[in-house]
Amino acid sequence: MALIDTPATLPGPAPAAPVGRRAEPASRTTPAAPERRATDHGEQRSSRSEKVNRLRAGVLGANDGIVSVAGLAVGVAGATTDTRWLLIAGLASLIAGALSMAMGEYVSVSTQRDTDRALIARTREQLATQPEAEHDHLVDALTETGIPPDVVESVADSLERHDALGAHTRFRHNVEDDAVVSPWGAAVTSLISFAIGGVIPLVAILAAPPVLRLPATMAAVVAALALLGMASATLGQANARRATLRTIVGGLLAILVTYGIGAALGVAMA
Structure with missing residues (x-):
C-alpha cells in the first residue's frame, strides 16, 4: 500500500496561481500607451510652435514699437519744439502702430494657417485617390534626407502604417497638423508688445527739455533695444551679442534718418 500511495505524494505540476501571476503583467500592458505617448508628443510640439510664434510676434512688435x-x-x-505736437504725433503713432501691427500679424498668421490646412487637406485626398504615387513621393523625400536606398522603402512603409498623413505632410511639405498655430495669440502679443515698446521713447522725448530730446530719446532707444535683444536671445537660446547689436544698429539708423528728414522739412518750412 505504501508503494501505491507514494506517487500521490510526488510533486505535481506547478499550481495555477503562479501562472496567473506571471500572466498578470501582460494584462496590465495596454495597447493605448503608444497612442498616449504620441498624443503627448504632438501636444508638446503644438505648444512649442505656439510659444515660438508668440515670441516672434512679441519681439517684432516691441522692436517695431520702439523704432x-x-x-x-x-x-x-x-521740425518743431512744440510739446503738444510731439504728444499728438506720438500717441497717434502708438495707437495706429499697435492696431496695425496686431492686424498685420493676424492676417499673416491666418494666411499661413489656411495655406497649411489646405495643403494637409490636399495631401489627405491624394493619399485616398493615388496612394502608390504618394508613396513614391514619400520615398523620394526620405531618400533626400539621407536614408539609405536599401531601407528607405521599409521606413516609408512603417511611417505610413503609423500615420500616413502625418508622414507625408511632415517629410514632404514640412507642415504638421498639430503645429498649426492660432493667429489670435500672435495678434494680441504684437498689440501689447508694440504698445510697451512705443511708450519708452515717447516718454523719453516728452520728459526731456528741447535741447536734450534727441540724445535722451537715443539713449532710451539704445537701452530698450539692448534689453529686447538680450531677452529675445535668451528666450530663443541664441547669441545675445549678435542679436543685441543687430537690433541697436538697425533702430539707430532708422531714427537718425527720420530725424534728418524732419530737420530738413523744418528748415524748409521755416
Missing part, C-alpha cells in the same frame, strides 16, 4: 514711435517723434522734434 517706429521713436522715429516719428524724433522726426517731429526735428
Whole structure:
C-alpha cells in the first residue's frame, strides 16, 4: 500500500496561481500607451510652435514699437519744439502702430494657417485617390534626407502604417497638423508688445527739455533695444551679442534718418 500511495505524494505540476501571476503583467500592458505617448508628443510640439510664434510676434512688435514711435517723434522734434505736437504725433503713432501691427500679424498668421490646412487637406485626398504615387513621393523625400536606398522603402512603409498623413505632410511639405498655430495669440502679443515698446521713447522725448530730446530719446532707444535683444536671445537660446547689436544698429539708423528728414522739412518750412 505504501508503494501505491507514494506517487500521490510526488510533486505535481506547478499550481495555477503562479501562472496567473506571471500572466498578470501582460494584462496590465495596454495597447493605448503608444497612442498616449504620441498624443503627448504632438501636444508638446503644438505648444512649442505656439510659444515660438508668440515670441516672434512679441519681439517684432516691441522692436517695431520702439523704432517706429521713436522715429516719428524724433522726426517731429526735428521740425518743431512744440510739446503738444510731439504728444499728438506720438500717441497717434502708438495707437495706429499697435492696431496695425496686431492686424498685420493676424492676417499673416491666418494666411499661413489656411495655406497649411489646405495643403494637409490636399495631401489627405491624394493619399485616398493615388496612394502608390504618394508613396513614391514619400520615398523620394526620405531618400533626400539621407536614408539609405536599401531601407528607405521599409521606413516609408512603417511611417505610413503609423500615420500616413502625418508622414507625408511632415517629410514632404514640412507642415504638421498639430503645429498649426492660432493667429489670435500672435495678434494680441504684437498689440501689447508694440504698445510697451512705443511708450519708452515717447516718454523719453516728452520728459526731456528741447535741447536734450534727441540724445535722451537715443539713449532710451539704445537701452530698450539692448534689453529686447538680450531677452529675445535668451528666450530663443541664441547669441545675445549678435542679436543685441543687430537690433541697436538697425533702430539707430532708422531714427537718425527720420530725424534728418524732419530737420530738413523744418528748415524748409521755416
